[in-house]
Amino acid sequence: MPGSKDQCDCLYQEAISAHGPALGRLARAYEADAEDRRDLLQEIHLALWRSFAGFDARCSLRTWVYRVAHNAAASHILRSRRARSKTLVSLEEIEEQGGIAARDDTGGSVERSQILERLYAFIQCLNPLDRQVILLYLEGMDAASIGDVTGISSGYAATKIHRIKTILTKRFRSGGDHEKR
Amino acid sequence: MKNDNPSNGLCNLWQSQSSELIPMPVDELRQASNRLARRVQWRNLREYAAVAVVVAVFSFYGYRFHAMMLRAGASLTIAGALFMAFQLYRKGSAAEMAAGLEAKNCLEFYRMELVRQRDLLATIWKWYLLPFAPGMILFLLGLLLSVMEQPAAHLHYGLIALVFGATFAVCAGVFVLVGAMNHRAAKELQRQIDALDAARIES
Numbered sequence: 001m002p003g004s005k006d007q008c009d010c011l012y013q014e015a016i017s018a019h020g021p022a023l024g025r026l027a028r029a030y031e032a033d034a035e036d037r038r039d040l041l042q043e044i045h046l047a048l049w050r051s052f053a054g055f056d057a058r059c060s061l062r063t064w065v066y067r068v069a070h071n072a073a074a075s076h077i078l079r080s081r082r083a084r085s086k087t088l089v090s091l092e093e094i095e096e097q098g099g100i101a102a103r104d105d106t107g108g109s110v111e112r113s114q115i116l117e118r119l120y121a122f123i124q125c126l127n128p129l130d131r132q133v134i135l136l137y138l139e140g141m142d143a144a145s146i147g148d149v150t151g152i153s154s155g156y157a158a159t160k161i162h163r164i165k166t167i168l169t170k171r172f173r174s175g176g177d178h179e180k181r
Numbered sequence: 182m183k184n185d186n187p188s189n190g191l192c193n194l195w196q197s198q199s200s201e202l203i204p205m206p207v208d209e210l211r212q213a214s215n216r217l218a219r220r221v222q223w224r225n226l227r228e229y230a231a232v233a234v235v236v237a238v239f240s241f242y243g244y245r246f247h248a249m250m251l252r253a254g255a256s257l258t259i260a261g262a263l264f265m266a267f268q269l270y271r272k273g274s275a276a277e278m279a280a281g282l283e284a285k286n287c288l289e290f291y292r293m294e295l296v297r298q299r300d301l302l303a304t305i306w307k308w309y310l311l312p313f314a315p316g317m318i319l320f321l322l323g324l325l326l327s328v329m330e331q332p333a334a335h336l337h338y339g340l341i342a343l344v345f346g347a348t349f350a351v352c353a354g355v356f357v358l359v360g361a362m363n364h365r366a367a368k369e370l371q372r373q374i375d376a377l378d379a380a381r382i383e384s
Binding site: 010012013016021025042045046049050067070071074075077078083090112114116119127128129131137139140148149151152156168172 | 191192194195196197207210213214216238255280285286287288289290291295298373376377380383
């Protein structure tokens with residue numbers, strides 16, 4: 001059952017302490033412009049806080065948080081004139097275009113921040129569904145959990161993850177090195 | 182040494198980023214929520230104020246001009262503006278934040294938003310453009326007839342034809358352009374809906 005105002009506030013605090021940093025990363029992956037990103041993040045916080053009036057614990061808090069945040073971000077993209085004018089691609093299209101994979105980011109001295117910049121740029125080119133899947137994957141969620149948030153089947157999410165791994169491996173080989181250095 | 186699965190390294194790198202978290206105390210959220218509601222109210226008010234201006238101007242024309250066609254044109258334009266205001270109210274054009282963000286999974290929600298926007302754009306000619314067309318046409322025709330009734334009108338047929346022809350062409354051009362742009366945007370949204378549906382079937 002939806003909770004009282006105090007319960008909503010508590011749930012919000014709990015959600016933010018557990019998933020706040022992930023929401024910051026999510027906002028950056030959806031919005032390249034710093035000013036708009038701040039607005040988006042504020043919008044996500046507000047949507048989340050309001051949403052807890054209807055939280056019935058039928059799904060986990062994490063699923064709820066990501067669902068609300070991704071929906072708020074997708075809605076933001078649809079409203080944004082600049083984002084609408086951008087051509088977004090799917091993972092499948094990227095995989096088919098061998099050319100993108102050939103533009104390999106394997107420079108040995110690639111800095112951590114540069115890798116992240118490229119990763120954000122790459123994610124911002126993806127259509128909303130694939131963007132959601134890759135972000136949830138990067139946050140460490142498995143196929144079943146990704147399916148819960150996005151609404152695709154876990155099998156399809158697993159296929160997407162496999163595709164993501166292939167593409168990331170080709171594009172960001174040095175990203176793997178980073179942890180070992 | 183290389184990691185066998187570089188994407189794992191990327192996941193670690195991703196999660197280790199410093200947070201861009203904006204601390205938002207609950208009181209601040211309440212204030213933000215109220216600000217948002219006020220912003221929506223103001224935007225609605227601006228839209229209705231624009232309609233009020235059209236109504237005031239064409240009411241004045243209706244009062245000032247005595248020709249039947251001009252009065253009929255002015256009345257129809259007012260009716261068109263009121264109809265549009267009603268449609269804006271019904272469709273909630275100024276909604277700042279989509280409703281039901283939490284109720285649906287991302288795929289359902291995104292599809293629902295795409296469909297809503299597609300329908301809004303695809304039918305814009307019906308609720309935004311067409312209601313103004315009869316009034317504007319009648320009003321311009323009324324103006325043309327009034328000018329033609331002037332004593333020296335026969336000396337300036339060429340100029341009159343040019344001015345009214347250009348005015349009609351510009352009005353028609355704006356209508357067609359707005360309609361075509363929205364039709365194109367609706368088609369693009371439909372393409373995205375089809376792609377989502379394909380993903381759902383595949384899923």
